[in-house]
């Protein structure tokens with residue numbers, strides 16, 4: 001490292017400490033330090049991770065890949081973890097979770113996030129259609145238990161479906177950059193060959209690395225994958241016969257993950273399966289259970305008829321703006337106090353019994369009348 005770089009690093013650390021100090025807070029009251037810094041450069045912030053969009057790509061027709069250059073508040077990630085990305089759309093902040101897909105050893109300090117767009121994906125459509133190079137977005141620190149262990153496993157099996165490819169792509173790129181010598185099998189499920197994000201790069205990696213086996217599975221044989229159909233134990237037993245010895249990382253749509261998990265359970269090797277889910281699996285609802293009662297947002301003095309949707313959706317439909325992030329129960333940013341009534345957790349189907357308790361709005365639906373401290 002050159003003397004100039006060291007000096008500039010020390011200067012940035014000193015400046016950062018100064019901006020986070022009580023003195024800076026008092027001097028910038030009531031707007032806060034960031035409001036003044038933004039005037040000079042939207043990337044500057046005393047504490048927030050902000051990132052400039054360096055590139056926008058469309059690897060498939062229904063996805064967008066953003067290359068982001070974060071400011072010096074970014075502390076890095078472990079392959080597999082996720083970040084919360086916040087964008088401002090029509091003056092309102094919206095947050096969603098995405099897993100960096102880049103290698104840990106990427107040299108330019110950028111991170112790469114890929115979002116698959118859905119017809120009702122408000123934020124993902126915005127990222128695809130409106131985000132431009134030079135825009136600035138906000139990121140949370142990286143988090144999540146789904147992560148490549150520091151002690152690399154000897155044998156790795158990566159299983160993904162659809163946009164679940166992003167965290168395992170980061171693992172694959174990282175391991176290959178490290179010259180990992182163990183066997184890696186990359187088993188990916190997509191609806192069509194054209195829908196497979198990173199298709200070309202994964203194929204290139206497999207052709208360059210003898211220890212990487214690529215297995216693509218599409219519903220139709222005509223799509224040209226190595227396997228045909230949805231995930232099944234036959235795929236596994238035939239194509240990855242030593243799967244029980246592998247450390248497996250799984251990310252994909254809930255139905256696919258449930259089938260994979262069942263196989264690992266039957267084999268008694270669930271401790272070797274690490275998983276991340278990026279869409280909410282709805283627990284089965286009792287047939288007799290229909291939406292009834294009211295949702296009372298006490299602090300906002302707002303009352304709506306319970307329509308059976310999640311409390312986050314009902315709050316937003318009522319014109320409220322509670323904090324939220326992943327919208328699938330993993331980031332806890334939507335946690336709030338319920339002061340009366342019962343809710344059902346969409347992930348487990350469990351109905352809470354206590355009146356006063358903290359709940360996650362994005363994965364809770366009311367069972368009868370509920371009062372929230374919002």
Ligand code: FES
Pocket residue numbers: 323324325326327328329330331332333334335360361362363
């Ligand atoms: S928004 Fe992340 S847990 Fe609810």
